[in-house]
Amino acid sequence: MAFEALLRQVRAAFDGIAAARPFLADWPEVGPHRVVQPSGLPVCRWLDGMEGASPALAAIRAAAPTLRWQQTYGAQDFGADFLAGYGWSEFVGLRGPFACDRMACGVLLLAPGVVYPAHAHEAEEVYLPISGVAEWQQGDADFAPVPVGQPIHHASWVPHAMRVGSEPLAALYLWRGGDLAAKSVILGR
Numbered sequence: 001m002a003f004e005a006l007l008r009q010v011r012a013a014f015d016g017i018a019a020a021r022p023f024l025a026d027w028p029e030v031g032p033h034r035v036v037q038p039s040g041l042p043v044c045r046w047l048d049g050m051e052g053a054s055p056a057l058a059a060i061r062a063a064a065p066t067l068r069w070q071q072t073y074g075a076q077d078f079g080a081d082f083l084a085g086y087g088w089s090e091f092v093g094l095r096g097p098f099a100c101d102r103m104a105c106g107v108l109l110l111a112p113g114v115v116y117p118a119h120a121h122e123a124e125e126v127y128l129p130i131s132g133v134a135e136w137q138q139g140d141a142d143f144a145p146v147p148v149g150q151p152i153h154h155a156s157w158v159p160h161a162m163r164v165g166s167e168p169l170a171a172l173y174l175w176r177g178g179d180l181a182a183k184s185v186i187l188g189r
């Protein structure tokens with residue numbers, strides 16, 4: 001199954017990343033998966049041109065038309081331009097093809113120039129950029145570029161924000177703790 005190949009590549013991308021270990025302890029066995037209705041988003045058009053040799057990126061690109069791409073926010077949150085350049089797809093979790101109620105894993109896409117204002121959530125989170133160098137901010141720290149392959153850990157309720165430059169961003173994410181389907185609390189616009 002294409003989904004199973006995708007899941008193997010995504011899991012392998014986190015190999016050797018210490019911050020991911022507690023999340024991966026709850027990684028589900030690959031087996032029968034939920035049927036999810038595929039749905040696209042405008043941000044998916046950036047996938048084809050994304051740079052990088054990440055096998056997970058290649059697997060996501062190949063599977064993209066069969067994935068369910070979603071948005072947590074509406075235009076009232078960060079505006080219509082944000083929605084045109086933002087979306088995510090869950091692979092593991094309460095909604096994704098592989099069911100798990102202890103952790104979630106998926107990919108976030110952001111288009112060039114998108115600013116993802118400060119937000120926070122109960123879940124603890126690890127991001128792993130697989131294409132594109134965006135600027136990331138945590139708490140009161142300055143924005144700083146994070147290269148592909150460098151994990152970012154957000155503890156529960158720590159505010160964080162992203163600024164995407166000229167390259168689109170694809171970042172894998174892991175979530176655990178709290179409501180795995182909760183919407184973030186918006187702190188900045």
Ligand SMILES: [Fe+2]
Binds near residue numbers: 160
């Ligand atoms: Fe987050």
